[in-house]
Amino acid sequence: xxxxxxxxxxALLLLTGASLFAGWIARHPYQKQYREAIASPPAAGFPLGTxxxxxxxxxxxxxxxxxxLLLAPAxxxxxxxxxxxxxxxxxxLGGWWDRAVTGATDLFxxxxxxxxxxxxxxxxxxxxAPETSVLITFGLLGLLGWASPARVIRSAVRSLExxxxxxxxxxxxxSNPRLLFIHLLPNLAPVLMAQFWIAVPLFLLSEADLGLLGxxxxxxxxxxxxxxxxxANFSAVAGNPWMLAPAxxVMTFVGGLxxxxxxxxxxxx
Amino acid sequence: xxxxxxxxxxxxSLAWGQGGELRFCLRAEPKTFHPHKVxxxxxDTVRYLTGGVLLRVNRKTQKLEPELATGWRIAADGRxxxxxxxxxxxxxxxxxxDSADVVHTMAVLLEPETxxxxxxxxxxxxxxxxxxAGGRHSVTITLPHPIGGFERLFDQIAILxxxxxxxxxxxxxxxxxxxRKPGAYLQLMRNPHYWKKDSHGRxxxxxxxxxxxxxxxxxxxxxxxxxxxxxxxxxxxADHFDRxxxxxxxxxxxxxxxxxxxxxxxxxxxxxxxxxxxxxxFTSRNFRRAVSEIIRRDDxxxxxxxxxxxPAAGPCSPANKLWFNSKLKPHAFDKKSALHRLAAxxxxxxxxxxLDRHGNQVEFSLVTNAGNRTRxxxxxxxxxxxxxxxxxxxxxTLDFPSLIERISRxxxxxxxxxxxxxxxxDPTPQMNVWLSSASQHAWNPSQKTPATAWEAELDRLxxxxxxxxxxxxxxxxxxxxxxxxxxxxxxxxxxxxxxxIGVNPAVRNVVPSVLRPQTFWNPxxxxxxxxxxxxxx
Numbered sequence: 001x002x003x004x005x006x007x008x009x010x011a012l013l014l015l016t017g018a019s020l021f022a023g024w025i026a027r028h029p030y031q032k033q034y035r036e037a038i039a040s041p042p043a044a045g046f047p048l049g050t051x052x053x054x055x056x057x058x059x060x061x062x063x064x065x066x067x068x069l070l071l072a073p074a075x076x077x078x079x080x081x082x083x084x085x086x087x088x089x090x091x092x093l094g095g096w097w098d099r100a101v102t103g104a105t106d107l108f109x110x111x112x113x114x115x116x117x118x119x120x121x122x123x124x125x126x127x128x129a130p131e132t133s134v135l136i137t138f139g140l141l142g143l144l145g146w147a148s149p150a151r152v153i154r155s156a157v158r159s160l161e162x163x164x165x166x167x168x169x170x171x172x173x174x175s176n177p178r179l180l181f182i183h184l185l186p187n188l189a190p191v192l193m194a195q196f197w198i199a200v201p202l203f204l205l206s207e208a209d210l211g212l213l214g215x216x217x218x219x220x221x222x223x224x225x226x227x228x229x230x231x232a233n234f235s236a237v238a239g240n241p242w243m244l245a246p247a248x249x250v251m252t253f254v255g256g257l258x259x260x261x262x263x264x265x266x267x268x269x
Numbered sequence: 270x271x272x273x274x275x276x277x278x279x280x281x282s283l284a285w286g287q288g289g290e291l292r293f294c295l296r297a298e299p300k301t302f303h304p305h306k307v308x309x310x311x312x313d314t315v316r317y318l319t320g321g322v323l324l325r326v327n328r329k330t331q332k333l334e335p336e337l338a339t340g341w342r343i344a345a346d347g348r349x350x351x352x353x354x355x356x357x358x359x360x361x362x363x364x365x366x367d368s369a370d371v372v373h374t375m376a377v378l379l380e381p382e383t384x385x386x387x388x389x390x391x392x393x394x395x396x397x398x399x400x401x402a403g404g405r406h407s408v409t410i411t412l413p414h415p416i417g418g419f420e421r422l423f424d425q426i427a428i429l430x431x432x433x434x435x436x437x438x439x440x441x442x443x444x445x446x447x448x449r450k451p452g453a454y455l456q457l458m459r460n461p462h463y464w465k466k467d468s469h470g471r472x473x474x475x476x477x478x479x480x481x482x483x484x485x486x487x488x489x490x491x492x493x494x495x496x497x498x499x500x501x502x503x504x505x506x507a508d509h510f511d512r513x514x515x516x517x518x519x520x521x522x523x524x525x526x527x528x529x530x531x532x533x534x535x536x537x538x539x540x541x542x543x544x545x546x547x548x549x550x551f552t553s554r555n556f557r558r559a560v561s562e563i564i565r566r567d568d569x570x571x572x573x574x575x576x577x578x579x580p581a582a583g584p585c586s587p588a589n590k591l592w593f594n595s596k597l598k599p600h601a602f603d604k605k606s607a608l609h610r611l612a613a614x615x616x617x618x619x620x621x622x623x624l625d626r627h628g629n630q631v632e633f634s635l636v637t638n639a640g641n642r643t644r645x646x647x648x649x650x651x652x653x654x655x656x657x658x659x660x661x662x663x664x665x666t667l668d669f670p671s672l673i674e675r676i677s678r679x680x681x682x683x684x685x686x687x688x689x690x691x692x693x694x695d696p697t698p699q700m701n702v703w704l705s706s707a708s709q710h711a712w713n714p715s716q717k718t719p720a721t722a723w724e725a726e727l728d729r730l731x732x733x734x735x736x737x738x739x740x741x742x743x744x745x746x747x748x749x750x751x752x753x754x755x756x757x758x759x760x761x762x763x764x765x766x767x768x769x770i771g772v773n774p775a776v777r778n779v780v781p782s783v784l785r786p787q788t789f790w791n792p793x794x795x796x797x798x799x800x801x802x803x804x805x806x
Contacts (some may be wrong), residue, residue: 127663
C-alpha cells in the first residue's frame with residue numbers, strides 16, 4: 001500500500017469512526033438550541049462553535065456525517081444492484097430485452113433527474129418523520145441513479161460475451177443462469193466495484209445539492225448536505241473559517257475514496 | 270409640512286448640483302413595462318420611477334398628496350371622486366396631458382384584456398365604474414357603491430396618454446426607459462418634459478439617469494454596494510446587515526418594523542384530505558391559541574432576525590400608523606396557559622407526548638418554501654418550542670410551485686409557514702384574505718357560507734369598512750377585525766421583519782420609509798454628491 005493510500009485509509013477510518021460514535025464524542029445533542037449563544041465562535045464546550053440557532057456545530061457535523069456516510073453507500077449499493085441486474089441481463093440476453101433496457105437507460109439519462117427528484121419529493125406524503133425523510137431522499141437517489149452504471153455494465157458484458165472462457169462454458173453445456181452468475185458476474189466484479197465507489201461521492205454531493213435547495217434532509221436532522229448550505233453565504237464564512245469543517249469532511253471523504261480506490265500505476269485491470 | 274420638506278431638500282441640493290447616475294439592483298428582469306399589468310417587484314420599480322399618478326402616498330407621513338391632480342374631492346355619499354388636474358403638462362413624447370388621458374387610463378385599466386391586478390378593487394361588488402371628464406382639467410370617477418380608501422389606489426395607477434403614438438411608453442413620471450439589455454440592465458433617463466420644479470425653480474429630477482442592474486444574487490449585490498458600484502440596497506438580510514453595519518460609513522439603517530409579516534396557519538378546510546381528528550384540533554380555538562402561546566416570538570425576532578424584527582400581534586404592523594390597533598399585544602409565551610387550554614379540549618401529556626381525547630398523538634407537518642433560510646430557521650425554532658408541550662412538528666420544505674399547489678388548490682397540507690408582503694396600509698386590499706368566500710382565505714378558502722360565527726362577523730366588518738368612507742368609522746371596524754383575529758387566531762402572526770436598507774453616503778435627499786419603495790420613493794429629488802462618487806471611481 002502506498003503512503004497516499006495509507007493516509008487516505010486512515011482519514012476515512014477516522015471520519016467513519018467519529019461519525020459512528022458521534023453520540024459518545026459530541027457533548028451536546030445535535031438538535032438542542034442554545035438560543036443565548038447563537039453563531040458563537042469555537043469555545044470550550046463547542047469545538048466548532050454554534051450555528052445560527054445556537055446548535056453545536058461539532059455535534060451536528062458528526063451526526064451529519066453518520067447519516068450521509070451511511071446512506072450514500074446504501075443508495076450506491078441500491079443503484080449498482082439495479083444497474084447490475086439490468087446491464088447484465090441486457091448485455092447477455094440481447095434482443096428485445098436489450099433494446100428495451102437500452103431505451104430505458106437513454107430515457108433515464110436524458111431526464112433532468114435533479115428536477116425529477118424535486119418533483120417526486122414534492123409528491124411524497126408530508127407527515128413523515130425526519131428519519132423517514134432522509135431514507136426517502138437517499139432511496140430516490142439510489143432508484144434514479146442506475147442508468148449510467150447500467151450502460152457501462154452492459155458494454156462490459158457485451159465485450160465479455162465473445163471471450164474464450166464463456167465460449168468454453170457454453171460448449172460445455174452451461175445453462176444461462178450459470179453462465180450469468182457463475183462465469184460472467186465474477187469477471188464483472190471490478191466494473192461493479194468501480195461503479196459503486198463512483199456512485200458514493202456522487203450521491204453524497206447530490207444530497208448536498210438538494211440540501212442547498214432546502215430539499216434534502218429535513219430539520220432537525222443534520223446531514224453533510226444541509227451543513228454545506230451555510231457556505232452559500234460566503235461573506236459569513238470569510239471571518240469564520242471553522243464553518244468550512246463540513247466542506248473539509250466531504251473533501252476528505254471523496255478524496256480519500258479516490259486515493260484508496262484508484263488503480264495502482266502499472267497494475268492491469 | 271410637505272412644502273417645508275421640499276424647500277429643505279431644494280436648499281440642500283444647491284450643495285451638490287444636478288446630474289449623475291444613480292445605480293441600484295433589481296432582483297429579476299421586469300416581467301412587463303405596461304404599468305397596469307405589473308405583478309412583480311421589478312416591474313413595480315420601473316412603474317414607480319417612470320409613471321405619473323394623480324395622487325401620491327407620501328411614504329413618510331403615509332398620507333395622500335396631490336401629484337398630477339392639484340386637488341380631489343370625495344362626494345358626501347362616498348361614491349364619486351373628482352380630480353382637478355394640473356394644466357400645461359406634457360408626456361415624455363411631448364403629447365399634452367388632460368382629462369381625456371385619465372378617462373383613457375381608467376378604460377384601459379378596466380378592460381378585461383388588460384387583466385390588471387390594479388382593477389380588482391374597483392370590481393368589488395356589482396355595477397360599473399364610470400369616468401367622466403368635466404372639461405379639460407377635471408375628471409369625476411363614480412363608483413357603483415362606496416369603496417373605503419379607494420382614493421389611495423390612485424397612487425399606483427400610472428396615467429397613460431390617449432394621443433401618443435408610442436402608447437404606454439409615453440410617461441409623466443420623472444424618468445423614462447432609454448435602454449434595455451435583457452438580463453443585464455435597464456437604463457432610465459430623465460424625462461425632459463417632467464413637470465415638477467424645486468423651490469428654486471429648477472426643473473426636476475436632479476439625476477440625469479438611473480441604471481437598474483439585474484442581479485439576483487444578494488451576496489453579489491452586497492459586494493457591489495460595498496465597492497460603491499451600486500448606491501441603494503432596498504432590503505438587506507439581517508445576517509448581512511449586522512456584518513456590514515459594523516464597518517464605518519456603511520450607510521445601512523434599520524428603519525424599524527415593516528408592513529410585512531411572517532405567520533403560520535392550520536388547514537381547517539372541510540374538503541382538505543387530512544385526517545378528521547387533525548381537522549378537529551385545527552378547528553379548535555383552544556388548540557390554536559395554545560400553539561400560539563407556546564411560541565417564543567421574542568426568540569424568533571432575536572435569533573432568526575438578529576433582533577431586526579418585532580413580535581407580531583396581528584395582521585397590522587405598528588409600522589402602519591393609520592390602521593394599527595395599539596391595544597393588541599402579541600400572544601406572550603405562557604406554557605401554563607397553553608396546557609390549560611389544551612386540557613380544556615381533552616388533550617393530555619403522557620410520557621412527554623401530547624395526546625388528544627381519543628389517544629391520538631399530536632403530530633402535524635408544517636410546509637414552507639424550500640431554500641428560504643429564514644423560514645427554515647423559524648420552523649426549526651417552532652419545532653423546539655412545540656416540543657415543550659409534547660407536540661411533534663415535522664418540517665417539510667417544498668419548491669414554491671408545489672407549495673402553492675398544495676395550499677391553494679389541493680389543500681393537501683396540515684399547517685403552513687409563510688409571509689405576507691404588504692404594499693399598502695389600507696385594509697381594503699386585504700378583502701381577498703379576510704372574506705370567507707375569498708380564494709385566499711388561507712385556513713378555509715372559498716366558503717359558500719361562513720363556517721363559523723366569527724368568520725361571518727369578519728365578513729360583515731370587512732364589507733362594512735370597505736363600503737364606508739369616513740376614516741374614523743373604518744378604523745373602528747378594522748380594529749374589531751384585528752381583535753377577532755387576535756382572539757380566534759386563525760392565523761398565528763409571528764413577527765414583523767424590520768426594514769433594513771442601505772444608502773451610499775454619496776446619495777442625497779433620501780428620506781427612508783418603511784413603505785415601499787423604501788429608499789427611492791421621492792426619485793425626482795434624489796441627487797449624488799459628485800466628489801464622493803469620483804473618489805469611489
